[in-house]
Amino acid sequence: MNSDLQHTLEVFPKNDFKNNLVNWFLAEQRNLPWRLNKDPYRVWVSEIMLQQTRVETVIPFYNKFMQLFPTVADLANAKEEKVLKAWEGLGYYSRARNLQSAVREVHEVYNGQVPNTPENISKLKGVGPYTAGAILSIAYGIPEPAVDGNVMRVLSRILTIREDIGVPKNRKIFEQAVRALISHEDPSAFNQGMMELGALICTPTNPACLLCPVREQCMAFENGLVNELPIKSKKKAPKQVELVVGVIKNKEGKFLIQQRPQTGLLANMWEFPTAELKSNLLSKGDTLGFFLNEEYKIEVEELAYHFSIEHVFTHLVWKIDVYVGNTIKESNSLTTHKWVSLEECKDLPFPVVHQKIYQQIEKSQL
DNA sequence: AATACGGGGCC
DNA sequence: GGCCCAGTATT
Structure with a gap:
C-alpha cells in the first residue's frame, strides 16, 4: 500500500x-x-x-x-x-x-x-x-x-x-x-x-x-483544503468532424435510413445516410450525392441544403449539414437499410442527434 | 497508459 | 465553453 x-x-x-x-x-x-x-x-x-x-x-x-x-x-x-x-x-x-x-x-x-x-x-x-x-x-x-x-x-x-x-x-x-x-x-x-x-x-x-x-x-x-482536492488532470479537447446527412424521400413518401456498424460509435443504431467530408475538393452536396449513388445506387433530384446541427460527444463534435432530396427509387427492405415513414422511425433506436433531424423534418412537413 | 464511447445539466 | 456524472473495453 x-x-x-x-x-x-x-x-x-x-x-x-x-x-x-x-x-x-x-x-x-x-x-x-x-x-x-x-x-x-x-x-x-x-x-x-x-x-x-x-x-x-x-x-x-x-x-x-x-x-x-x-x-x-x-x-x-x-x-x-x-x-x-x-x-x-x-x-x-x-x-x-x-x-x-x-x-x-x-x-x-x-x-x-x-x-x-x-x-x-x-x-x-x-x-x-x-x-x-x-x-x-x-x-x-x-x-x-x-x-x-x-x-x-x-x-x-x-x-x-x-x-x-x-x-x-x-x-x-x-x-x-x-x-x-x-x-x-x-x-x-x-x-x-x-x-x-x-x-x-x-x-x-x-x-x-x-x-x-x-x-x-x-x-x-x-486543513482548509476542501477546494484544492481532489486533484484531477484535464482532458484534451474533442475532435471536430464535418458530416453531411441526407433526408431522402422516395415516390411512396418513405425515407431512407441505414443501420450503423455493429462496433464503434453508436453501434447498431439507425440513422439517416451520412457521409463524412474528407477533402475540400468536393462540395458538401456533391459529397452526399456521390455517397448515395455509390452506396445505394440512387439518383436524387434537387438535393438541397436544409439546415445545420451540431452535436457534442465526449471525444468529438459532429458539425452536420442536413440536405433534403427526392428519388424515384421504389421501396424495398434490406437488412442494413430501410425505407420508412417518420412514424416508423420512432419505433427504431436512433441516436439523439438523428432524432432531432427527423423531428425537424416532421415540423417542416416535407 | 491512452483512447473510444453519449448525453444532459450546471456554472 | 468546460466540467462532471454510481466506468468499461480496447488498443
Whole structure:
C-alpha cells in the first residue's frame, strides 16, 4: 500500500467515520427505484445505467426498463433492437448490448442467478471493478470496494489523498482505503453512503461541509483544503468532424435510413445516410450525392441544403449539414437499410442527434 | 497508459 | 465553453 496512505490510516478515526457515514445514509438516503429491494438483477441494471450518468437522468429509463424486462429471463429473451430502443437517449449504448450479453450468460450458465463472487461476477461483459463491488456489496452484503468518481472525490478530501483521480491506476489506492474503512456489518450502506455523500454533500464544487456527517473526520476540512482536492488532470479537447446527412424521400413518401456498424460509435443504431467530408475538393452536396449513388445506387433530384446541427460527444463534435432530396427509387427492405415513414422511425433506436433531424423534418412537413 | 464511447445539466 | 456524472473495453 501507498506509504503516505498507510500512515494516514493508522491515525485515522475509522470507527467514527464508518458509524457516522452509515447512520447518516440509513437516515437520509434518497428514495430511489433500485432501492426498492436487493434483487441482484435490479441492482445490476441500475449500476450499469448509472455509469457516467446522473441519478435524475437514470430514474425514468430504469423504471421503463424494469417494466419491459423485469427479470433475467425477460432480458435474455428480448430482441436486441428492443433493448437498444429502451436505452435510446441514455448514451454509451455498448452498455446495453454488453448487459444483455452478460444477462444471457447468467441465464444460461448460472441458471439465472447473478454470480456472488468477485471472480465470477467480474467475468461478465460490462462488469468492471466498480460494478462488481457495487453488486456484491449492495445485493449480497459482501465487503468489497465500489470505487466510482464520488468515492475518489470524497476519500481524496477525507484522507487528503493527492493522487490524480483522473489517472486510472490510482483507483487502486482508493480501493485500499475503502478496504481499510468499510463496514463489515453493513457494506451496502457504507458503499452507498460514500456515493450518496458525494452526490448530496461532498459535491465537486461548493460542497455542503456544514451539513456533512463526517466533517469531524475530514482532514481536508480541518486543513482548509476542501477546494484544492481532489486533484484531477484535464482532458484534451474533442475532435471536430464535418458530416453531411441526407433526408431522402422516395415516390411512396418513405425515407431512407441505414443501420450503423455493429462496433464503434453508436453501434447498431439507425440513422439517416451520412457521409463524412474528407477533402475540400468536393462540395458538401456533391459529397452526399456521390455517397448515395455509390452506396445505394440512387439518383436524387434537387438535393438541397436544409439546415445545420451540431452535436457534442465526449471525444468529438459532429458539425452536420442536413440536405433534403427526392428519388424515384421504389421501396424495398434490406437488412442494413430501410425505407420508412417518420412514424416508423420512432419505433427504431436512433441516436439523439438523428432524432432531432427527423423531428425537424416532421415540423417542416416535407 | 491512452483512447473510444453519449448525453444532459450546471456554472 | 468546460466540467462532471454510481466506468468499461480496447488498443
